[in-house]
Amino acid sequence: MAFKYGIDSLTVNKVIAIAEGNLQAVLTEDAKKTIIKCRKKVETMANGNKAVYGINTGFGSLCDVQITPEETNKLQHNLLITHAVGVGNPIDKQLSKIMMICKVHALCQGFSGVRLELIERIIYFIEHDLLPIVPEQGSVGASGDLAPLSHLFLPLLGEGEFWVENKIQSAKAVLKKHNLKPIILQAKEGLGLINGTQFILAHAIVGLKKMEYLLDLADVCGAMSIEGYQGSSSPFRDELHRIRPFKGNIEVAERMFMLLYKSQNIDSHENCERVQDPYSMRCIPQVHGASRNAYYHIKELAEIEMNSVTDNPIVLSETEAISGGNFHGQPLAMALDYGAIAASELGNISDRRCYLLLEGKFGLPRLLTRGGGLNSGFMIPQYTTAALVTENKTLCFPPSADSIPTSLGQEDHVSMGSISGRKFNQILGNIEKILAIELMYGAQALEFRRPNTFSDIIEDNFKIIREKVPKLEDDRLLKDDINNMIELVKNQAFNLK
Numbered sequence: 001m002a003f004k005y006g007i008d009s010l011t012v013n014k015v016i017a018i019a020e021g022n023l024q025a026v027l028t029e030d031a032k033k034t035i036i037k038c039r040k041k042v043e044t045m046a047n048g049n050k051a052v053y054g055i056n057t058g059f060g061s062l063c064d065v066q067i068t069p070e071e072t073n074k075l076q077h078n079l080l081i082t083h084a085v086g087v088g089n090p091i092d093k094q095l096s097k098i099m100m101i102c103k104v105h106a107l108c109q110g111f112s113g114v115r116l117e118l119i120e121r122i123i124y125f126i127e128h129d130l131l132p133i134v135p136e137q138g139s140v141g142a143s144g145d146l147a148p149l150s151h152l153f154l155p156l157l158g159e160g161e162f163w164v165e166n167k168i169q170s171a172k173a174v175l176k177k178h179n180l181k182p183i184i185l186q187a188k189e190g191l192g193l194i195n196g197t198q199f200i201l202a203h204a205i206v207g208l209k210k211m212e213y214l215l216d217l218a219d220v221c222g223a224m225s226i227e228g229y230q231g232s233s234s235p236f237r238d239e240l241h242r243i244r245p246f247k248g249n250i251e252v253a254e255r256m257f258m259l260l261y262k263s264q265n266i267d268s269h270e271n272c273e274r275v276q277d278p279y280s281m282r283c284i285p286q287v288h289g290a291s292r293n294a295y296y297h298i299k300e301l302a303e304i305e306m307n308s309v310t311d312n313p314i315v316l317s318e319t320e321a322i323s324g325g326n327f328h329g330q331p332l333a334m335a336l337d338y339g340a341i342a343a344s345e346l347g348n349i350s351d352r353r354c355y356l357l358l359e360g361k362f363g364l365p366r367l368l369t370r371g372g373g374l375n376s377g378f379m380i381p382q383y384t385t386a387a388l389v390t391e392n393k394t395l396c397f398p399p400s401a402d403s404i405p406t407s408l409g410q411e412d413h414v415s416m417g418s419i420s421g422r423k424f425n426q427i428l429g430n431i432e433k434i435l436a437i438e439l440m441y442g443a444q445a446l447e448f449r450r451p452n453t454f455s456d457i458i459e460d461n462f463k464i465i466r467e468k469v470p471k472l473e474d475d476r477l478l479k480d481d482i483n484n485m486i487e488l489v490k491n492q493a494f495n496l497k
Helices: 012-019 030-044 069-083 091-107 116-129 147-157 171-177 189-194 196-231 238-242 246-258 284-305 330-358 381-395 417-447 456-468 477-492
Strands: 087-088 136-137 161-166 165-171
Touching: 012 091, 012 196, 030 116, 030 381, 069 091, 069 147, 069 189, 091 116, 091 147, 091 196, 116 147, 136 147, 136 456, 147 189, 147 196, 161 171, 171 189, 171 417, 189 456, 196 284, 196 330, 196 417, 238 246, 246 456, 284 330, 330 381, 330 417, 381 417, 417 456, 417 477, 456 477
Parallel strands: none
Antiparallel strands: 087 136, 161 165
């Protein structure tokens, strides 16, 4: 069943499915009628004498300058070309596509006042994988993501550039190839395009999808390390977590119990003299669970945002358009900063488990090698996890706690949410690497627990690792092993359920 723009509700999974071509998104006749009706309201105001912000006035600090109907088109054109001042590397193509999907959905709700023709052109870009080049830096996250959205929609005017099969081509050349003429913007349209939080939102969507997988993978990593360390499964019992019933904690405890279920290795030391495990193993439900609680909160906020109207002004009637602040990125910015901390903690506790496996306790050889001295074994990859953990800690500074006034003080408080979104994804990229190394350590530790067997899911993942990374006997170049593990994580190759 197709997704209906402006009518159905988007979710993280639906946006990803549309972007990947696994879910068709359509513009229904009802949505078209809503768009046309709102457009007529804008045209009435644009031709009137009353000053209405963004429709017949200048922008930002120039909001007190009224524009004649004859100058309206030039005003909207100038808006896009003057705000396209982003710098830095282009964002990933998937992000550009998600930004367009979310913008179309917002414009179709009938409060933005752009023409149907404009929306249909953006949909054409989406459906034909014409993905604009958008620099990663330059948005302060209030008045919307002005610079990124300006770059995103320059190609509508025949300006800017597209990705075409991993190569950059001018928008003029691509439009000509598709027999498309540049669009001449009319009243309100430039503002409707570039006001909004779609840059922040796209980073939230991509990050949430990645975080969902990494949360489950972190549990698998923890379980494999517990097996290697011959830790206890009792901290994951239901009786403990029922009396402190955070949703994420309970879910992680259940998963840990499942991941260790019917492990011969766990059963083999049930009556050993050890009283308790270190926190990084014993407190997995509390730490992973807290990160999972944060994930659920951020996802809830992101799904509200992707079904909201975030441009400005909001058109209500032929005589009224409210100039407000729905473009302000703070609701997502603060949540993404919270998400950065939540993601970072998955790496922090993972690094500690790696360290425990190197100590040479409870039957494991030091540095996970029998030939210590001549061989360094797995000593050095933990340096890498330590470096990545510290890098993540430095990335946890919350951009949303900062604000620098812009537009001569008219826009005097901004969210910096675009930076929050980018850093959230940087941290998640580092988490992929940290967990990859813990899995490599865990698999090596399991070698020293044979002939004991483990739960089916741990055995399955052990085999997946050993297909790419053999047991370490004598020192060898580990760079390829680490890269192979990172690829397994990035490709989501592990059995998590």
